[in-house]
Amino acid sequence: MNTGTEPTPAIAIGSGRKPSPALPKLRRFASDLRRDAFCYVFLAPFLICFLVFIVVPVAMAATLGFTSYDGFGKLHFIGFDNYIALFTQDIVFLTKALPNTFLFALIVGPGGYVLSFLFAWLIHQLPLKVRDYYTLVFYAPSMAGAVALSVVWIAAFSGDRVGYVNNFLLSMGWIDGPVVWLQDPKSLMKIMILVSLWMSFSVGFLAMLAGLQTVNRELYEAGRIDGISSRLQEVFYITVPSMKPQMLFSAVMTIVSTLKAGSISTQLTGMAVTPQYAGHLIINHIDDYAFIRFELGYASALSVILLLLSYFVMRFAYRLFNSKEEL
């Protein structure tokens, strides 16, 4: 896995055939380890906790993907059957969960990302004293979480006459009868996207704000001398390049949160599985199999697929930001 940091072995150059080429390589490796010992010491506390509480449990859960398990009985090892069934028989996954997730992620991901940057930048233009209040206000929906959702949006899109949206549309005479927004397969996905965009100002947004703070002001003056005339040019040529790590962090967090989204349809409709699978995302599919049908083996296989999917999307993001640190 790790070849980038290793110097090319010296044997390749001239010394001809060695009885055991592995030995000097190993020795070099050991001396490298000794030289970098302090790195490992600094890493150790995090790495140990990370391995014990995240990597090992995830690996344990992933092996469930090769079994048939209902949470109580015996584990049956069934090899790749779960994965084969996933791609050949699971119609709901292939025709609903997968396309829905792609549509949702394609709009909410880039949309939320651009909005986060836009508002972080706008907040940055405000005077210092009021900045953190505006930040708080934009961060509020993701901080208040489920409360925010039920209070503002369920009330707004309530299917009866008194819901805010229906009430407004009726009084304007634009519709004849109340629309059942949240139960209608045609409108549910749109509302989910709207609400997710509203809630998309989270960690990535805070990171961008902090990143904007680190941009050197002298660069702007230098840019002005070099002929940058508009604010837009400033953003593209100075601001974004100087906060690349934060842009990358925010991009990865956006990818993760959009692919991990799923609770939103449940919270909006109050049902674990939405009408006609209209708002069915991959996470809903996993929850369906894990907590309703108790097919934990199949649910783990689904999680592994989701993990792989996110890995490839993240690689794409790294390419996009032209980062030297390959994933």
Place this chain on the structure above:
Amino acid sequence: MIARLRRIRSASPFQAVLIGGFTALAAFMSLPIIFIFSHAFKPQNELFLFPPRFFVQHPTLRNFESLFLHASNATVPFTRYLFNSIVVLSLTLASVIIVSTMAAYVLAKYRFHFKALILSMITLSLMFAPETVSIPRYLIVSGIGLNNTYFGHVLPSLASPVAVFMLVGFVSQIPNDLIEAAKIDGAGHVGIFARIVLPLSAPAIATISILTFQTVWGDVETSTLFMQKEAMRTLAFYVNSLLSGLQNNVAGQNMAAAAGLLIFIPNLIIFLLFQRKVLESMVHSGIK
């Protein structure tokens, strides 16, 4: 404020519209906060209005009264939960900051074996959702005997890939020349870490503190899974168990509203406190 007004007056109409629209949007975004506050002071009859009214008409303190009455009847005193939460929070916050920054420092500034592997594992693990692996986690925690100790609360949240991932980005922005200069001046690794890396990544540290505070303060998983003794559980668990029976219940909704506000306020305070730190720290330092 006056300076701001003057700025608005001197701004072009387009800018004025932009600022106005932005403020209106901000007002819309702040609805949940307004709601949480006014909801806690609503009398019983206003709590059940639909669609909910944002501002309370006849504010009352009855909700808080009944919450405290209920809390004083519990087997474990309310203050014990609060004490646990404070201990767990301060331990976690301090150790997450130090441990993550240490890891991020070497990951961002040095090259060594397995670095690429570790980095890609960290990025991938962002996808991991703690609720999906609760059973293996329980087995591990009870295997190493962390049940019913404060370590059982703290150690699982020490592994915070989000914090490390974010800090790696910020630490990589610290100029290498600065670290080299410190080395020439005789600073060791610990010295560089404590004198240069920690202070210069203050905005990122403040942001991860906000994040860690929120997750730990609202976390019920460690209390439910790893703590069998009631006296070791946290405030979030207590409030959650108080509310879980009330989902479709009329009688306790007033307590739920009051508890919701009490749980939310620390989040708000910590956010404002640390976010201000983010804004101030970088303005004064001339680095980069």
